[in-house]
Amino acid sequence: MGHTLQRCAIGAVAAALTATAACASGPDDREPTAVEASIIEQLGQPPAADLDPAGAEAARSDFVAACMAEDDLEYLGPPETPSLVEWLGLTPDEFAAEYGFGHTTTIDLRPAYEIATADAVEAFRARMEALPEADRDRYRTTELACLQESYAEFGLPENGTVHLPDGSPIHDYTAQAHEATVADPRLAEAARAWSDCMTGLGFDFAGRDEMGLPLQEAAVPFADAFAAQGQALVDAGRDWNDLRAADVLDAEQLAALAELQERELAVADADRRCAAEGHDPDAVYLEVYNEHLAELTAA
DSSP states (O other): OEEEEEEOSSOHHHHHHHHHHHOOOOSSOOOOOHHHHHHHHHTTOOOOTTOOHHHHHHHHHHHHHHHHHTTTOOOOOOOOOOOHHHHTTOOHHHHHHHHTTSSSSOTTTHHHHHHHHHHHHHHHHHHHHTSOHHHHHHHHHHHHHHHHHHHHHHOSOSSEEEEEETTOTHHHHHHHHHHHHHHOHHHHHHHHHHHHHHHHTTOOOSSHHHHHHHHHHHHHHHHHHHHHHHHHHHHTTOOTTTOOHHHHSOHHHHHHHHHHHHHHHHHHHHHHHHHHTTOOHHHHHHHHHHHHHHHHHHO
16 A cells, blocks of 8 residues: 655645655665665755646656556546646636635535545546456556656656655654754745734734634534535525525625635735745745755755
8 A cells, every 4th residue: 555645736735745744754764776766865955947847747657657557557546536626727827816715715616626526536436446356456566666667757746646666764754854844944934924914914824823713613603504405406496616605695695605715815915915024934845855855865
């Protein structure tokens, strides 16, 4: 089996933290293989200036398919489950400008999005179950080995999903880099500078959790109401893709939701303005994390 490392295009801290969470220390402390050593050498290094992410991932997919074909297996690829931003056909900047963080502003988009992603996962599962039993039993092990070789060949993907086997020595490096980053005074200073900037724009947050978590919590009753009340309309023949909050929620609910959405967009705009002024704890985390990672791999 293996760990799945999700790198989402939602900010540097999110990417780095999920990397660490998925890369807990391996149980056997074994020496790295030649393939793992090649990957370790790349950890913490910036991508090539001329990197074409889409082209690199297409080449990676072809590489893994050829690798698995050597074992007489067809590479099914990952399930086609785009992020909400990708599903909407927007860039991260376009999404942020229209939806802010997407907590209170996307409650009427999520049912259709979740159905689409669930359908994609189910389609992938059906393809996997259609394989002969002997192929299903060895598919994951072979895929992990081929994916590791692709990381050595092409580097880790900038965004997307990274899969590493349990017990890989690579986990130790990412865990140690995260610990060193959290203890690094530059991270605390970046958080203070960001907080001061946000305060100057009218929002008093000591940290980023105070900015996002209340909005997430406030969105829950509206999302639940939209899902429950919208289901009756869907049962009567409407389509989730066409339903919006104004079709489902009552006037009182809509007024309260609009107030929350206005606050979210204002907070998100202030956060972007602070980042533009150089106060971005996410970017500092990733920079410091990669610095510690590079130091560890060079030692």
